[in-house]
Amino acid sequence: MTAKAILPPSMLGILGGGQLGRMFAAAAKTMGYRVTVLDPDEAAPAADFADVHIKAPFNDAQALDILAKTCAAITTEFENVNADAMRELARRGVRVAPSGDCVAVAQNRIVEKGWVKKAGLATVPYLAIETVDDLHTDLTPYLPGILKTARLGYDGKGQVRVDTPDAAREAYADLGGQACVLEKRVELAAEVSVIVTRVSHTQMNAFPVAENRHEKGILDVSIVPATIPAAVAETAQGMAKQLADALDYVGVLAVEFFVLEDDTLLVNEIAPRPHNSGHYTLDACITSQFQQQVRALCGLLPGSTALLKPAVMVNLLGDVWPENGREPNWAVLMEAPNVELHLYGKKEARPGRKMGHFTVLADSAEAALVQAEALKDTL
Ligand code: ADP
Ligand code: MG
Numbered sequence: 001m002t003a004k005a006i007l008p009p010s011m012l013g014i015l016g017g018g019q020l021g022r023m024f025a026a027a028a029k030t031m032g033y034r035v036t037v038l039d040p041d042e043a044a045p046a047a048d049f050a051d052v053h054i055k056a057p058f059n060d061a062q063a064l065d066i067l068a069k070t071c072a073a074i075t076t077e078f079e080n081v082n083a084d085a086m087r088e089l090a091r092r093g094v095r096v097a098p099s100g101d102c103v104a105v106a107q108n109r110i111v112e113k114g115w116v117k118k119a120g121l122a123t124v125p126y127l128a129i130e131t132v133d134d135l136h137t138d139l140t141p142y143l144p145g146i147l148k149t150a151r152l153g154y155d156g157k158g159q160v161r162v163d164t165p166d167a168a169r170e171a172y173a174d175l176g177g178q179a180c181v182l183e184k185r186v187e188l189a190a191e192v193s194v195i196v197t198r199v200s201h202t203q204m205n206a207f208p209v210a211e212n213r214h215e216k217g218i219l220d221v222s223i224v225p226a227t228i229p230a231a232v233a234e235t236a237q238g239m240a241k242q243l244a245d246a247l248d249y250v251g252v253l254a255v256e257f258f259v260l261e262d263d264t265l266l267v268n269e270i271a272p273r274p275h276n277s278g279h280y281t282l283d284a285c286i287t288s289q290f291q292q293q294v295r296a297l298c299g300l301l302p303g304s305t306a307l308l309k310p311a312v313m314v315n316l317l318g319d320v321w322p323e324n325g326r327e328p329n330w331a332v333l334m335e336a337p338n339v340e341l342h343l344y345g346k347k348e349a350r351p352g353r354k355m356g357h358f359t360v361l362a363d364s365a366e367a368a369l370v371q372a373e374a375l376k377d378t379l
Contacts, residue, residue, distance in 0.1 A: 012034070013038065013073070014074070038058065038064075108151055156217020223311075252296060273293070338360060
């Protein structure tokens with residue numbers, strides 16, 4: 001514990017009231033803190049666990065004023081909040097973690113990749129496209145590629161696959177001429193992620209590496225431990241810490257990696273918050289990523305990241321909800337003795353929307369995966 005640690009029943013604020021905010025609030029409330037959520041959505045999932053729900057836009061001056069006056073510390077559940085608002089809250093003397101500066105890095109793929117390089121880590125070959133002039137160069141090193149908007153992409157949105165220079169220029173125009181990166185499409189042996197909790201250089205740890213499989217650009221399952229060689233996993237953890245150090249990061253930082261055939265690790269992107277691929281920690285680790293978020297925010301030491309059991313987390317998307325023609329059998333998941341079901345209480349189940357997840361705990365990741373796939377088939 002540091003001298004200035006913030007203890008219960010202090011009020012903690014969070015910008016954003018989605019499922020990540022909900023799980024943060026649940027963790028904070030369990031520890032005895034009080035929670036204020038800022039989210040314009042009346043039905044924000046985090047509101048169920050919050051003492052106070054301020055229904056206002058994220059840059060609303062009056063709302064930010066209330067947060068500054070009533071909260072001992074403030075965090076965020078997503079990167080697309082106003083980084084300036086976070087800087088302003090910090091300027092007013094509230095503890096803010098992660099910093100507005102770190103959040104700003106994660107908001108922009110060009111800036112983000114610059115920091116990855118600055119930290120001494122590798123990315124896929126990419127071209128930063130700030131204006132159309134940047135496309136008047138030899139694009140062949142980045143093709144076949146993916147054109148991604150620098151800002152506001154998630155779950156594969158704001159991305160276009162392009163195979164030729166003409167297609168790249170056309171896609172850039174189609175995306176409205178906004179800043180983009182053109183990334184070379186690489187052959188992936190696997191995708192993994194590391195979640196780091198950092199309070200200071202000497203107070204930092206990493207969760208076990210998760211291996212992530214996507215469906216249509218959306219995370220489908222996370223497998224822990226990852227099926228990559230242990231030495232590669234350890235390297236990934238070291239890299240994630242290196243990046244957290246370079247950013248002088250305080251809070252929970254998620255780092256997504258591409259693993260190539262030869263075990264090369266390339267940093268794909270970062271998230272300045274707990275991550276979908278870390279939901280397994282809720283049930284499979286001594287400390288969850290949301291408890292870590294509370295700890296780091298309050299200046300407490302990170303908790304143990306020890307894995308209690310191999311685990312597979314499966315996302316539940318709106319596609320399997322009744323309004324989309326399915327009849328999910330939650331009882332099957334709830335009755336399985338080694339499965340934990342989490343539903344986020346979202347009112348509207350759009351296809352592709354993250355509605356919940358379940359985690360299978362078993363004696364091996366292989367066994368957990370077999371059971372997880374079988375359970376998916378029963379939904
Ligand atoms: P998002 O913000 O939507 O998560 P990502 O940049 O992580 O965007 O891309 C989503 C997914 O698309 C990745 O997890 C990966 O499966 C695939 N992908 C993205 N970029 C590349 C690339 N350069 N080469 C190969 N696959 C990629
Ligand atoms: Mg991603």
